[in-house]
Amino acid sequence: MENQYDVIIVGAGVVGNAIARELSKTSVSVAVIEKELDVSMGTSSRNSGVIHSGIHYKPGTLRASLNVLGNSMMADLCRDLKVKIDYIGKLTVARDEEEIKSLYMIKEQGEANGVPGLEILDPNAMEKIQPRVGGIKALHSPSTGIICPYSLTIALAENAHANGCHFFLGHGVTAIRKIQDGFEIEASGKKLTAKVLINSAGLYSADVCRMLGIHEYNIYPCRGEYLILDKRLKGTLNVLVYPAPHHGKAGLGIHLTNTVSGNILIGPSNEYLEDPEDYACTADIMAQLRKEGHALLPELKTTDFIRSFSGLRPKQTRPEVGGFKDFVIEDREDIKGFINLVGIESPGLTSSPAIALMVRDMVGKHLPLTLKNDFIGTRSGMTGHFHELSNEEKADLVAGNPDYGEVVCRCEQITKKEVLDAVENPLGVRTINSIKYRSRAMMGRCQGGFCLPRIVQILEKEFGYRPEDYLLKNRISPLFLGKMRQDTP
Numbered sequence: 091m092e093n094q095y096d097v098i099i100v101g102a103g104v105v106g107n108a109i110a111r112e113l114s115k116t117s118v119s120v121a122v123i124e125k126e127l128d129v130s131m132g133t134s135s136r137n138s139g140v141i142h143s144g145i146h147y148k149p150g151t152l153r154a155s156l157n158v159l160g161n162s163m164m165a166d167l168c169r170d171l172k173v174k175i176d177y178i179g180k181l182t183v184a185r186d187e188e189e190i191k192s193l194y195m196i197k198e199q200g201e202a203n204g205v206p207g208l209e210i211l212d213p214n215a216m217e218k219i220q221p222r223v224g225g226i227k228a229l230h231s232p233s234t235g236i237i238c239p240y241s242l243t244i245a246l247a248e249n250a251h252a253n254g255c256h257f258f259l260g261h262g263v264t265a266i267r268k269i270q271d272g273f274e275i276e277a278s279g280k281k282l283t284a285k286v287l288i289n290s291a292g293l294y295s296a297d298v299c300r301m302l303g304i305h306e307y308n309i310y311p312c313r314g315e316y317l318i319l320d321k322r323l324k325g326t327l328n329v330l331v332y333p334a335p336h337h338g339k340a341g342l343g344i345h346l347t348n349t350v351s352g353n354i355l356i357g358p359s360n361e362y363l364e365d366p367e368d369y370a371c372t373a374d375i376m377a378q379l380r381k382e383g384h385a386l387l388p389e390l391k392t393t394d395f396i397r398s399f400s401g402l403r404p405k406q407t408r409p410e411v412g413g414f415k416d417f418v419i420e421d422r423e424d425i426k427g428f429i430n431l432v433g434i435e436s437p438g439l440t441s442s443p444a445i446a447l448m449v450r451d452m453v454g455k456h457l458p459l460t461l462k463n464d465f466i467g468t469r470s471g472m473t474g475h476f477h478e479l480s481n482e483e484k485a486d487l488v489a490g491n492p493d494y495g496e497v498v499c500r501c502e503q504i505t506k507k508e509v510l511d512a513v514e515n516p517l518g519v520r521t522i523n524s525i526k527y528r529s530r531a532m533m534g535r536c537q538g539g540f541c542l543p544r545i546v547q548i549l550e551k552e553f554g555y556r557p558e559d560y561l562l563k564n565r566i567s568p569l570f571l572g573k574m575r576q577d578t579p
């Protein structure tokens with residue numbers, strides 16, 4: 091019946107969507123409820139995009155085991171979902187004797203977690219991997235990778251959707267009632283029921299707990315700010331470069347991260363906040379990141395900084411405690427059918443496919459999970475972008491569809507066909523950011539200065555958009571307030 095599901099997942103981040111896709115392989119009916127107008131609008135699009143190796147987490151914890159398993163699953167998953175991934179490796183660099191001790195400590199920890207190929211390098215060996223890296227020793231972890239986090243999150247959702255999972259976007263869950271055989275959920279005026287309810291609400295996971303009378307969890311948002319560098323510096327970094335870890339810090343330290351699109355990120359900072367929606371980037375932190383960026387990459391120029399962004403870690407530890415707590419992933423005994431995920435901070439992106447397996451097994455204790463014969467595990471389309479293809483491949487595509495021959499976003503070389511595909515996405519999302527995250531248009535040096543007006547024209551001409559239809563990301567972010575003047579006849 092309408093709005094009655096076997097399983098409902100609250101939250102369409104990378105974890106919720108990975109669970110949805112895993113369950114969509116089986117016979118259960120699944121819905122994902124998301125308060126934002128698109129998937130991947132929370133922490134899942136605001137992070138370093140690193141597929142961690144698993145050196146940083148204590149053996150025996152969920153963060154360690156799910157990280158290592160998630161890392162090993164990611165290559166096949168990305169191949170199937172047409173998401174770019176690159177296992178480029180990482181150097182964790184020590185600058186003094188104290189830091190060298192911490193390198194040996196994380197090497198031992200990584201080996202206990204089953205991380206392959208770890209090696210401590212001297213400056214000569216470091217120089218071969220990354221010229222001018224600085225530091226007196228480094229730990230090399232070759233299984234560290236990079237990925238576009240929102241591409242993965244969107245791909246998981248689209249694949250789950252293609253396999254029958256329903257998405258209720260723009261529906262914030264405001265109340266949950268335990269009923270005899272499951273749960274009644276209220277979300278933006280809609281009432282839905284589920285036999286099993288999964289809380290994957292990230293920064294709001296403790297609030298969802300409270301809706302069911304669970305008061306033992308608190309989330310303390312901890313902001314990490316980043317600077318994005320121009321693609322001019324593409325190729326400067328062969329590997330990721332992290333500082334040696336320091337006990338009690340809330341993150342892994344400010345580092346340089348390549349992105350799969352050819353930019354470099356500097357960040358993230360660490361700052362506890364009250365407001366789980368405060369994604370501001372602040373002058374002080376920007377100045378600190380510029381300074382640390384210059385120290386790590388001397389060839390950086392002021393004009394290389396093209397944009398800033400921030401993400402919020404859903405920490406379970408108070409500011410005065412810092413450090414990390416393990417993921418909470420529990421099948422609640424006191425509330426039958428409630429599977430609860432709290433504090434999925436880093437390495438949640440890396441761990442997402444492994445978390446999905448763990449949660450699937452928990453669901454299997456409540457509902458029979460029969461594998462479907464008609465599950466489609468792959469997505470169509472291309473991995474990456476038109477401009478990355480060979481000339482022959484480009485010519486073939488343009489011959490089949492001239493919209494591939496028209497470049498709309500000059501900075502990122504994104505074609506009209508790629509923009510049209512992004513507008514016509516399977517989840518039916520129609521915000522400007524949904525086009526940006528799916529096509530990469532507006533993500534280059536000019537940040538949409540040139541291509542946004544062209545995209546507006548496309549939306550008006552080909553999709554009949556009116557001024558009030560253009561939303562940046564949510565219902566309170568209109569792009570236009572009206573016309574300045576009337577069109578002349």
Ligand SMILES: Cc1cc2nc3c(=O)[nH]c(=O)nc-3n(C[C@H](O)[C@H](O)[C@H](O)COP(=O)(O)OP(=O)(O)OC[C@H]3O[C@@H](n4cnc5c(N)ncnc54)[C@H](O)[C@@H]3O)c2cc1C
Nearest residue numbers: 101103105125132133134137140263292294314438439440
């Ligand atoms: C600065 C930073 C750097 C990081 N770097 C890395 C990294 O390099 N590698 C790595 O593995 N991990 C990294 N992480 C961690 C990773 O980003 C997270 O673990 C992961 O994105 C968590 O995904 P999620 O789906 O649990 O949460 P989210 O992406 O936050 O998704 C939760 C969703 O729930 C929705 N929601 C909340 N409340 C409700 C409600 N009441 N009703 C409906 N929907 C609701 C939200 O809108 C949101 O979309 C980093 C995190 C940060 C902040």
